[in-house]
Amino acid sequence: MKPKGFVRRTRQREAILEVLRGTKSHPTADWVYQEVRKEMPHVSLGTIYRNLRTLSEHGEIRELAYGSNHSRFDANPHSHYHFVCDSCGAIEDLEMPTFQELNDKVEKLGDYQVLNHRLEFYGICPDCVREKSDRRVN
Numbered sequence: 001m002k003p004k005g006f007v008r009r010t011r012q013r014e015a016i017l018e019v020l021r022g023t024k025s026h027p028t029a030d031w032v033y034q035e036v037r038k039e040m041p042h043v044s045l046g047t048i049y050r051n052l053r054t055l056s057e058h059g060e061i062r063e064l065a066y067g068s069n070h071s072r073f074d075a076n077p078h079s080h081y082h083f084v085c086d087s088c089g090a091i092e093d094l095e096m097p098t099f100q101e102l103n104d105k106v107e108k109l110g111d112y113q114v115l116n117h118r119l120e121f122y123g124i125c126p127d128c129v130r131e132k133s134d135r136r137v138n
């Protein structure tokens with residue numbers, strides 16, 4: 001079980017949370033680092049990684065791991081689904097209810113204790129669909 005609840009607020013953590021909450025792009029640690037550095041020029045990438053990990057361990061943010069690729073970070077810790085664009089790599093939140101009953105179904109398969117589930121849809125995002133059809137017209 002991941003520890004939840006109180007996490008000590010430091011200036012660095014506040015800055016990281018502010019940067020994450022200010023974007024819907026589900027950025028990489030490196031992007032967060034570049035943004036936080038504008039406010040705190042002496043912060044290190046290691047510090048950013050450490051704080052992102054602590055924040056996600058405490059359920060304040062979510063880390064979205066993609067195999068061997070870099071993790072992306074999400075300021076919204078609540079259960080929600082994503083659309084991942086195969087064309088531009090964008091990760092967008094989907095405004096739809098999540099299917100919590102799936103957790104019960106998995107628990108009924110055996111001695112599983114489901115804490116949450118992650119569901120992602122892959123394809124072409126609206127921006128890229130639009131771009132493709134624009135190109136066809138020209």
Ligand SMILES: [Zn+2]
Pocket residue numbers: 085086087088089090124125126127128
């Ligand atoms: Zn796209």
Ligand SMILES: [Zn+2]
Pocket residue numbers: 026074076080082092093
């Ligand atoms: Zn999200």
